[in-house]
Amino acid sequence: MTTTVRLGTRGSTMALAQARHIARELESAHAGLAVRIVPVSTHGDRWTGSLATAGGKGAFTGEIDVLLQAGDIDLAVHCLKDIPGDVALPEGVAIAAYLPRDEPWDALISRDGLRLDQLARDAVVGTSAVRRQAQLLRARPDLRVKPIRGNVDSRIARLDAGDVDAIVVAACGLRRIGQEHRISQVLPAELMGPAVGAGTVVVATRTSGEAYTLVMALDDPDSRDAGLAERALLHRFGASCNSAVSGHAGIERDTVTLRAAVYAPEGDRLLTTVVAGDRGAAPALGRQAADELLALGARKLLDPYLR
Numbered sequence: 001m002t003t004t005v006r007l008g009t010r011g012s013t014m015a016l017a018q019a020r021h022i023a024r025e026l027e028s029a030h031a032g033l034a035v036r037i038v039p040v041s042t043h044g045d046r047w048t049g050s051l052a053t054a055g056g057k058g059a060f061t062g063e064i065d066v067l068l069q070a071g072d073i074d075l076a077v078h079c080l081k082d083i084p085g086d087v088a089l090p091e092g093v094a095i096a097a098y099l100p101r102d103e104p105w106d107a108l109i110s111r112d113g114l115r116l117d118q119l120a121r122d123a124v125v126g127t128s129a130v131r132r133q134a135q136l137l138r139a140r141p142d143l144r145v146k147p148i149r150g151n152v153d154s155r156i157a158r159l160d161a162g163d164v165d166a167i168v169v170a171a172c173g174l175r176r177i178g179q180e181h182r183i184s185q186v187l188p189a190e191l192m193g194p195a196v197g198a199g200t201v202v203v204a205t206r207t208s209g210e211a212y213t214l215v216m217a218l219d220d221p222d223s224r225d226a227g228l229a230e231r232a233l234l235h236r237f238g239a240s241c242n243s244a245v246s247g248h249a250g251i252e253r254d255t256v257t258l259r260a261a262v263y264a265p266e267g268d269r270l271l272t273t274v275v276a277g278d279r280g281a282a283p284a285l286g287r288q289a290a291d292e293l294l295a296l297g298a299r300k301l302l303d304p305y306l307r
């Protein structure tokens, strides 16, 4: 007997690649299971203006989770990074699996393959992420940052069209769409602290029902604990993926080490902290890191009205 489950995903090349990967993993974990991919166009995908005004946080993931809650689809695949820190999943919906994490680092793609320190004076770098802008300007105050939005393919097209001299995009996102050969430099954490949740794909389902149990087979505990620590940090700030916050949790045996930072958008100030503790207390570690940064004055950097 075949059971069919419907997997909702955004329609971008990267989202579809992730969805196909998860469909394959599920079908090989459960004999007799068929996964049907249902592309969903979200408000965030259709919006062409600035990300800061894209109809609020969670423009990408929230609409899909509502379909999940309503029973129109059975699974939703998200980049953990795209799930806002200040919004809970809808009632009755939860993350059933954190997939093993891919590399969380950002990559520079530049014309002529130049590294960040080789870019011409005043070169124009395309990004709409304040976290990336702040760290670019911190390393290279002479650079000019130009907001560009859209999926990874369209950002590469803007570079190729000569609109910008370089772009910063997630390294794993490039690998997922087979564009890793375009990478000029993978930016190390010291140069570009990664986004909270970067590199982790998660699968959400309704908590009641068959899909939740089926998907739990894909859960990776290291990825889950790192994700819980990083997300708790963002949640404490009430911050979204477009905040100038970086956070990365590493897991070694039973210990989680979380490195976090908050940046002034112009890159002229930053606050950092490192906390470590038992992996059973991952969310508490995230909150602890946030509280340490708040005690150092993070609120002032995060809130444009306070700066």
Ligand SMILES: NCc1[nH]cc(CCC(=O)O)c1CC(=O)O
Pocket: 079, 080, 081, 082, 152, 168, 169, 170, 172, 173, 197, 198, 199, 200, 201
């Ligand atoms: N905001 C879009 C987005 N959401 C997740 C990723 C990368 C993939 C991941 O971190 O899982 C990207 C692309 C990018 O930031 O360049």
